[in-house]
């Protein structure tokens with residue numbers, strides 16, 4: 001099967017816009033009537049539900065952001081009564097209150113539909129054994145991938161995250177063919193398989209498809225994962241505020257992430273002027289949920305930076321494509337006045353076979369100057385008796401980093417395995433400047 | 437004669453060195469000689485032990501970054517000028533010494549472990 005839902009994934013542009021317009025009209029009226037927040041915002045902006053007729057009218061509506069969801073914690077953003085809510089999830093806020101998301105049965109169905117479309121686009125079928133190594137629980141990764149894989153009819157292996165030795169044993173013994181987890185955990189799994197004397201990737205591991213998301217990852221990381229695990233690695237995109245993983249996913253072309261725009265309408269705006277940005281130009285990704293009942297969002301600013309491409313993809317889908325997200329504007333570090341994304345550092349490290357791919361950035365401020373330190377692990381086989389050799393590898397990395405970042409970090413070579421591995425979303429940065 | 441030496445990368449020098457030494461000690465592996473090369477950030481311990489393979493396996497299992505390299509071992513009488521003979525021979529042939537370290541061997545002899553710039557040439561000259 002090539003498509004999970006050919007009608008929605010391959011719909012012509014005019015039909016899609018008509019469908020989106022109709023759904024927008026409904027969701028705007030629905031939220032206006034049911035949620036005080038939307039009513040107040042629209043009244044303040046002088047927009048009434050009647051002003052929204054086509055999808056183009058979406059620009060009349062006010063934006064919302066993460067802070068709004070926090071301010072209305074816990075239930076202020078719910079649009080459906082509690083007896084229709086069948087599931088909660090919550091995002092891991094690093095500070096303050098989490099964002100709670102609520103789903104009706106129909107929302108869960110749409111969510112699983114989105115994941116099923118992604119899995120089918122990667123080539124997953126009911127004959128696959130899908131190992132879900134995303135964390136199960138409040139995090140949307142585990143249950144989201146689980147429900148989607150179940151919908152496709154896969155044999156689902158719900159290992160959740162952690163307990164890596166057992167993960168590998170079950171992967172080997174049950175013959176998992178699909179692995180769903182964060183890319184950083186996949187890298188750690190690959191490393192652990194390599195160290196496992198009883199397991200040989202080529203002989204014992206049947207994986208063929210990797211479904212990786214929940215954190216930004218680079219082409220270099222894709223290459224490393226594909227080579228180390230002998231798989232094709234695909235991006236799955238989503239966020240708790242909008243639904244969860246499966247808002248969109250790549251196809252076999254690996255040329256952009258198709259967004260299921262009949263369910264989740266994407267816009268790109270200039271984050272400063274808030275004006276729409278034309279296709280192909282980078283800006284901030286904004287989502288409107290077109291069918292959600294439990295906790296819809298309208299023009300939600302994701303902080304993710306990307307651009308959109310329309311038109312029919314080589315895979316046959318017309319669903320709009322989003323470029324790989326290299327960073328959330330929240331992730332952007334300003335170091336000595338220069339904008340740096342951790343993913344830029346990752347892309348450089350991944351290009352060099354000398355390093356394991358693990359890295360850790362520490363920022364601090366000493367005598368009013370930002371310090372920028374990066375720990376990287378030199379692979380065991382590149383160690384030698386010569387300080388000169390190690391310094392030469394370090395100098396090579398330094399030169400590449402300077403040319404990509406525009407500023408010079410202090411690189412430190414550390415022992416392989418000494419940077420803490422993540423079972424879920426990787427933590428790559430410690431910004432001590434925040435504590436001062 | 438050539439011998440296998442272990443090189444161990446140490447970032448946190450003091451603590452990790454002690455850890456390494458006790459691991460080897462508990463496994464009854466004797467450290468016959470070692471030298472430390474270091475810069476401001478890390479050091480490399482070059483080490484000759486009684487059982488190279490066992491030591492390498494043990495240290496790697498304990499997450500040490502270990503490589504195994506070959507060095508030349510020269511045994512000579514412990515007296516003035518003994519080493520100079522060898523060093524001159526090598527330098528006359530254009531072989532540089534990347535590093536060397538000395539320790540006492542059996543029967544009051546001095547032993548020098550030496551890493552030449554050109555192992556093949558060095559072998560020809562010393563062998």
Ligand SMILES: [Zn+2]
Pocket residue numbers: 250251252253258313314315316317
């Ligand atoms: Zn496509």
